Amino acid sequence: MSDGDDIPKKQLEVSGAGTGGRKRTAIGADDGGAGKGPKEFPGSPENPSFDFIPRVVICEPHVLIRAGMKRMIPFCQVIGEASDGNEALALIRALQPELVITEIHVDGIYGDELCTLIRESCPKTSILISTHSYHATKFFHQVMRSGASGVYLKSSGRSELVKAVTDVLNGQNYCDESIARLVNQHPSPVISMPEPLTEREIEVLIRLDLRNRDIAEELGIQLNKVEKCISSILKKLGTETRTAAALKAVGLGFTLLPLMSSRNSVTGLTEEEELALAHADAALRDVH
Structure with missing residues (x-):
């Protein structure tokens, strides 16, 4: 998970019926x-x-x-x-x-x-x-x-x-x-890599179908951090393009996040x- 992703469990409290309060x-x-x-x-x-x-x-x-x-x-x-x-x-x-x-x-x-x-x-x-x-x-x-x-x-x-x-x-x-x-993935234990991907690199890897800016916004990190992660991913996987990296990721046991689903030509629905x-x-x- 990315920095700040550990969301504290919220305790429901009952406020009074006074101004601004809610009464259950x-x-x-x-x-x-x-x-x-x-x-x-x-x-x-x-x-x-x-x-x-x-x-x-x-x-x-x-x-x-x-x-x-x-x-x-x-x-x-x-x-x-x-x-x-x-x-x-x-x-x-x-x-x-x-x-x-x-x-x-x-x-x-x-x-x-x-x-x-x-x-x-x-x-x-x-x-x-x-x-x-x-x-x-x-x-x-x-x-x-x-x-x-x-x-x-x-x-x-x-x-x-x-x-x-x-x-x-x-x-x-x-x-x-x-x-x-899908959002919490780890490499398959039966597949070894000379240099393992970091948790952050895995988060970026499974989102390679998104634009860099969208990846940065989703993970709450700077755009240049995404760019550095992608460079490191390509190097570690021995690939030259993000498409090749995505294909190799599937071979390593990762699942890329789903793309927008196609729509039925008759109903217009996914x-x-x-x-x-x-x-x-x-x-x-x-x-x-």
């Missing part, structure tokens, strides 16, 4: 019980129970996916919905929810900037990123540095969303396993988008 809606408790924090009560994995009703704002461009998400988390109260970053930020500042579920790729205010603005104005609001593989891996470090508590893939469906929301509401960080495997819509439709039909 307790379940089966008087006002004194509402301040005990995010204790989870026994419940099914699909429908966990808390000692309060978590209030949620969803920022998602696609109306069907928004509706499906609401159905997937019945243990939460969705108090606001938005289709772009500006609308979402206004709602979040006004409503001060416990949790925001937001797509990275939204109009108005983009990904990590939206996370930063939420964190500045609503420090007790947790943020769960809901997106697809390309944006999840391309912007993973940026959104986590900016205050997100986790990254969820919309294409993974109801059970994984419930787990992500539950983890985040309990003050834990969450990351889809497939994304975690495979992940179609799967996310299918999950949303199933949730609305109450099909498990």
Whole structure:
């Protein structure tokens, strides 16, 4: 992980009902019980129970996916919905929810900037990123540095969303396993190299399909550091171009981060988008 990537686990706190505070809606408790924090009560994995009703704002461009998400988390109260970053930020500042579920790729205010603005104005609001593989891996470090508590893939469906929301509401960080495997890679132990790649060089190597400036922004390092890393990578791998280095990296057991997916010529959607819509439709039909 890059410098500053060790994100501290955020503890959810209950503020008073006074000016600027948020009061949680307790379940089966008087006002004194509402301040005990995010204790989870026994419940099914699909429908966990808390000692309060978590209030949620969803920022998602696609109306069907928004509706499906609401159905997937019945243990939460969705108090606001938005289709772009500006609308979402206004709602979040006004409503001060416990949790925001937001797509990275939204109009108005983009990904990590939206996370930063939420964190500045609503420090007790947790943020769960809901997106697809390309944006999840391309912007993973940026959104986590900016205050997100986790990254969820919309294409993974109801059970994984419930787990992500539950983890985040309990003050834990969450990351889809497939994304975690991609952004935290190590060379295969069965393959030896005369001069091993450093952790930073591996982070740059698996992102060679991105522009140098994009790599620098994602990893939070200077552009000249990226350029030095690439020169070192080419030397260590014995290649002359970044394309050759990327190909050799695959042979060494690395997985390059996913490119933007192609779109169906008929629907105009990527495979992940179609799967996310299918999950949303199933949730609305109450099909498990």
